[in-house]
Amino acid sequence: MEVVLQIEGLDHEAQGIARHEGKVVFVDGALPGETVRAEIKRRRSHFDQAELRAVLVPGPSRTEPRCPHFGHCGGCNMQHADPAAQIAYKQRILEDNLARIGKVRPDSLWGPLQGPDWGYRQRARLTVRWVAKKGRVLVGFHEKRSSFVADMDSCAILTPAVSTLLVPLRNLIMELTVRECLPQIEVAHSEDLLVLVLRLLELPTDEDKVKMRAFADRHGVQFWWQTRGRPDTAHPFYPLEQPGLAYRLDEFDLEIPFGPTEFTQVNGEINRVLVGKAVRLLDPQPEERVMDLFCGLGNFSLALARRGAQVLGIEGNQVLVDRAYQNAAHNGLEKNTRFQVANLFEVDESTVAGWGVQDKWLIDPPRDGAIDLVKAIGTEGPRRIVYVSCSPATLARDAGVLVHQKGYRLKGAGVFNMFPHTAHVESLALFDRE
Structure with a gap:
C-alpha cells in the first residue's frame, strides 16, 4: 500500500x-x-x-549524493543529507539518549569534532564474491540490508588510493585459481604503506603468486595472507621489504606502528583530533596516576604518558597488549607506562582495587559499553573520567550509573564525526567527581 x-x-x-x-x-x-x-x-x-x-x-x-552507488551499497546511508544536517542529527541522538536512557544532562554541549567528509576511510573489510551466473567477481561492501555484494567500481569514503584499486583488484581476482576461495580483503592504509590482507581458504598456485607479485609492484601495495581464520595468523606475502604500517600523533611526537589486522580507528585525521581533545580534557599532570581502560595498542596511553603521567593500560587482547609495550618502547615511554590483560566485562570492586588508586581514568569501550566497570568504582575511584564512546545508548546507560550512583557530574559531552555519511554516532564525555 x-x-x-x-x-x-x-x-x-x-x-x-x-x-x-x-x-x-x-x-x-x-x-x-x-x-x-x-x-x-x-x-x-x-x-x-x-x-x-x-x-x-x-x-x-x-543534497545530491556524490557516490553513484549510494542507496544500493550499504557502506554509508546519509549521503543524501548535507554534512551540517548529519552532524546536527548525531548531536541530537546523543542528547536524546543521555536524557531518555541515562536521565542526565551535561553542563556543556561541545561543538562537534570534524575532519574530511570524503576519502577518509583508511581501514575497511571488503567482501569478495565470485558470481558464477554473471561470470564475474565483485569486490566491495554488502548491499544495503543484504548479504549480496554491491557491484561497485569506486567508493567516495575510502581513501582515493583504495577506491581506484577496486576495479584492478576485481580483475586480478578474476584471473586467480583461488577466486572462489577468497571471501574477504582487509584494507589497512597508513601514510607510507597500503596493505591488502587476503583471507584465503586455499593456498594460491605458483601462477597465482606471480600475478599477485606483479599487481603489488604495479600498484605499490603489500599483500598479506590470512589462511587459518584468526587475524593473528596473517603474515606478509609480498613484498617483504617494507617499512611497516604506522600512524603519527604529531601533537605528542608519537609514531604508533600497528599490524594490518590490529584495531585502529578508520579515520586517521579525526583520531588525531580526538586524542588531543581527550588528553586536554583529562589534563594529566606529571606523576599523576592515569588508567587507560580498553587501551588497545596505546592510542591514548602513549599520549597521556607523553604529558608525564604514570599510565596503566588495561586491555582484553594479549596481542594488543604486546603491541602497546612495543609502541611504548618505540617512543621512549617505557618508564611511565605499564600494560596488562584483563576482561573488563567481568570486573568488580576488588578487581578495580587491585589496580591501585588512580587519579584519572580514560575509558574507550566497544559498543557494549563499560557497565560492569563503572559499577565497580568504589570510594577510592578516580576524580575525573573521560569516556570515549561508539554507542550513545551504552554511554547514556553508563552515564546514568556514574551520575546517579557513583557521585559524578557530567561536565560536558559532544560528538566527533568519525564516520561521515553514516548513522554511526561517536561521542566524548567528561565526568568529575563531586
Whole structure:
C-alpha cells in the first residue's frame, strides 16, 4: 500500500519518522521536513516499515549524493543529507539518549569534532564474491540490508588510493585459481604503506603468486595472507621489504606502528583530533596516576604518558597488549607506562582495587559499553573520567550509573564525526567527581 507521509524526524539508524493512522512509520532515505510517497512493506504491532518511492517535497537538508552507488551499497546511508544536517542529527541522538536512557544532562554541549567528509576511510573489510551466473567477481561492501555484494567500481569514503584499486583488484581476482576461495580483503592504509590482507581458504598456485607479485609492484601495495581464520595468523606475502604500517600523533611526537589486522580507528585525521581533545580534557599532570581502560595498542596511553603521567593500560587482547609495550618502547615511554590483560566485562570492586588508586581514568569501550566497570568504582575511584564512546545508548546507560550512583557530574559531552555519511554516532564525555 502506498501512502503520502510527512517526515518529522530521524531515528537512530537515520530512517525518516512519520505517522500514519496513529502509527509510527519508518522510511529509509527520507529526511525531516519532507513530503514523500512510500510503500508500506512490513507491518508490526507498534510501527510500520516503508520503502521510499518518491520525494514529493524535498527537505532543506537534502543534497545530491556524490557516490553513484549510494542507496544500493550499504557502506554509508546519509549521503543524501548535507554534512551540517548529519552532524546536527548525531548531536541530537546523543542528547536524546543521555536524557531518555541515562536521565542526565551535561553542563556543556561541545561543538562537534570534524575532519574530511570524503576519502577518509583508511581501514575497511571488503567482501569478495565470485558470481558464477554473471561470470564475474565483485569486490566491495554488502548491499544495503543484504548479504549480496554491491557491484561497485569506486567508493567516495575510502581513501582515493583504495577506491581506484577496486576495479584492478576485481580483475586480478578474476584471473586467480583461488577466486572462489577468497571471501574477504582487509584494507589497512597508513601514510607510507597500503596493505591488502587476503583471507584465503586455499593456498594460491605458483601462477597465482606471480600475478599477485606483479599487481603489488604495479600498484605499490603489500599483500598479506590470512589462511587459518584468526587475524593473528596473517603474515606478509609480498613484498617483504617494507617499512611497516604506522600512524603519527604529531601533537605528542608519537609514531604508533600497528599490524594490518590490529584495531585502529578508520579515520586517521579525526583520531588525531580526538586524542588531543581527550588528553586536554583529562589534563594529566606529571606523576599523576592515569588508567587507560580498553587501551588497545596505546592510542591514548602513549599520549597521556607523553604529558608525564604514570599510565596503566588495561586491555582484553594479549596481542594488543604486546603491541602497546612495543609502541611504548618505540617512543621512549617505557618508564611511565605499564600494560596488562584483563576482561573488563567481568570486573568488580576488588578487581578495580587491585589496580591501585588512580587519579584519572580514560575509558574507550566497544559498543557494549563499560557497565560492569563503572559499577565497580568504589570510594577510592578516580576524580575525573573521560569516556570515549561508539554507542550513545551504552554511554547514556553508563552515564546514568556514574551520575546517579557513583557521585559524578557530567561536565560536558559532544560528538566527533568519525564516520561521515553514516548513522554511526561517536561521542566524548567528561565526568568529575563531586
